[in-house]
Amino acid sequence: MGEAERLAPASTSWRPTYVTQQLRTARQALALGSNRVARAALRVLSGEDFTETEEASALLRTLRGRGAEPDDVMAALRRLCALTPVAARPR
Secondary structure, eight states: OOHHHHHOGGGSTTHHHHHHHHHHHHHHHHHTTOHHHHHHHHHTOOGGGBSSHHHHHHHHHHHHOTTOOHHHHHHHHHHHHHSOBOOOOOO
16 A cells, blocks of 8 residues: 555545544534534545545635635535535445
């Protein structure tokens, strides 16, 4: 196994479950009006955790940026919660 494969976020067996849990937490937080909790839950994810890798990476950059406008952050949160996470890869 190469270094890139070893470090790929979705390549470990626990990662898809972790991503699903973070998305669930973010969705619940948004439903309760807690944007900060939703943002914290999603910031730890990688664009490679989603099937739409490039879009997810751009949205995550918005979440991580200190100068992002609140409306842009909210739109990024909602869109990330709607994206499809990468499924577990067979061993």
